[in-house]
Amino acid sequence: MMEVVPVPPFETLYETHRDGVYRYLRRLAGAGEVDDAFQDTFLRALRAYPRLRSGEHLRAWLYTIATRVALDGKRRPAPRPVAQPPELPVLAGRPPHAELEHLTGGLPPTERAAVVLRYGYDLSYADIATALGSTEAAARQAASSGVRRLRERSVRP
Amino acid sequence: MTVPAEVDRRLRERAATEGLLDVAYDVVEAPIGALLVAVTPAGVCLVSFDPDPEQQLVPLARAFGARILQAARPVEPARRELDEYFAGRRDAFDLPVDLGPLPAFQRLVLTELANVPYGATETYGGLAARVGRPRAARAVGGALNRNPVPIVLPCHRVVGSTGRLVGYAGGLELKARLLALESGLA
Numbered sequence: 001m002m003e004v005v006p007v008p009p010f011e012t013l014y015e016t017h018r019d020g021v022y023r024y025l026r027r028l029a030g031a032g033e034v035d036d037a038f039q040d041t042f043l044r045a046l047r048a049y050p051r052l053r054s055g056e057h058l059r060a061w062l063y064t065i066a067t068r069v070a071l072d073g074k075r076r077p078a079p080r081p082v083a084q085p086p087e088l089p090v091l092a093g094r095p096p097h098a099e100l101e102h103l104t105g106g107l108p109p110t111e112r113a114a115v116v117l118r119y120g121y122d123l124s125y126a127d128i129a130t131a132l133g134s135t136e137a138a139a140r141q142a143a144s145s146g147v148r149r150l151r152e153r154s155v156r157p
Numbered sequence: 158m159t160v161p162a163e164v165d166r167r168l169r170e171r172a173a174t175e176g177l178l179d180v181a182y183d184v185v186e187a188p189i190g191a192l193l194v195a196v197t198p199a200g201v202c203l204v205s206f207d208p209d210p211e212q213q214l215v216p217l218a219r220a221f222g223a224r225i226l227q228a229a230r231p232v233e234p235a236r237r238e239l240d241e242y243f244a245g246r247r248d249a250f251d252l253p254v255d256l257g258p259l260p261a262f263q264r265l266v267l268t269e270l271a272n273v274p275y276g277a278t279e280t281y282g283g284l285a286a287r288v289g290r291p292r293a294a295r296a297v298g299g300a301l302n303r304n305p306v307p308i309v310l311p312c313h314r315v316v317g318s319t320g321r322l323v324g325y326a327g328g329l330e331l332k333a334r335l336l337a338l339e340s341g342l343a
Contacts, residue, residue: 046224
């Protein structure tokens with residue numbers, strides 16, 4: 001039998017990814033929702049943790065949960081208009097996902113998630129499909145129409 | 158940007174109160190130095206003289222489950238009883254203990270160890286006799302050496318046949334200090 005990668009202690013996974021997940025959710029869900037979305041993401045992850053059989057692909061798994069939490073939040077009617085706070089000054093050498101999350105602000109949520117997950121976090125279309133609750137083809141489609149929309153926007157005067 | 162401390166703390170507390178943790182741990186400051194204390198829903202499962210969780214998390218996950226987080230509140234009862242013990246105000250722990258999956262002999266020895274009273278000592282041979290294996294003093298020593306919850310289960314009260322202190326996971330000096338505390342000399 002193949003040796004499976006053991007599931008790490010949750011603290012190890014949490015410490016490794018909490019800041020990245022927090023930044024990701026802040027971009028995707030907005031500054032007003034990020035704290036609740038963060039709690040929901042990791043509580044969902046804890047509930048599902050005993051069912052994991054292997055410690056592989058945990059980063060993709062975690063961002064999948066985060067994406068679902070953020071998109072579920074978007075589908076709920078907003079209790080009040082949520083204005084995005086002004087962007088913080090751009091730091092030199094921002095990681096690509098941060099840059100993308102910044103650029104994709106105006107896209108529809110699904111396209112935005114697909115673009116950020118694909119080009120910022122390097123997730124496969126299969127993983128993105130799981131994250132979006134769609135098919136791989138639909139994930140690919142969402143990413144490419146997101147990219148098309150960004151191109152159109154960037155050439156507009 | 159990092160997670161705000163308050164958000165991080167709230168997640169840890171909610172995970173514990175919603176019953177989602179197999180193990181919660183925290184560092185407990187004591188006069189003998191910082192201790193790492195871990196608890197399961199069933200009881201205290203680890204007291205370590207090395208407060209760095211790094212080495213402990215994987216074995217804890219294997220024994221009790223991988224849903225492990227540092228969280229203050231679940232460890233609070235243990236912290237309180239340890240504080241009282243070190244202040245000389247407690248001579249027996251009321252904390253339940255979770256020994257997890259242990260070999261039967263070790264479990265037997267540790268369970269019997271709990272009956273050695275505060276301020277008293279027992280020899281390895283004496284403890285072996287108490288568990289019905291009078292010639293197994295050396296095996297008793299081995300079982301005590303791997304006691305996952307020292308202080309709470311008082312392996313410091315077990316001494317050599319001549320009364321010499323012999324081994325202790327936290328060092329002989331610490332063993333002497335705990336016995337002194339219990340005899341009212343500290």
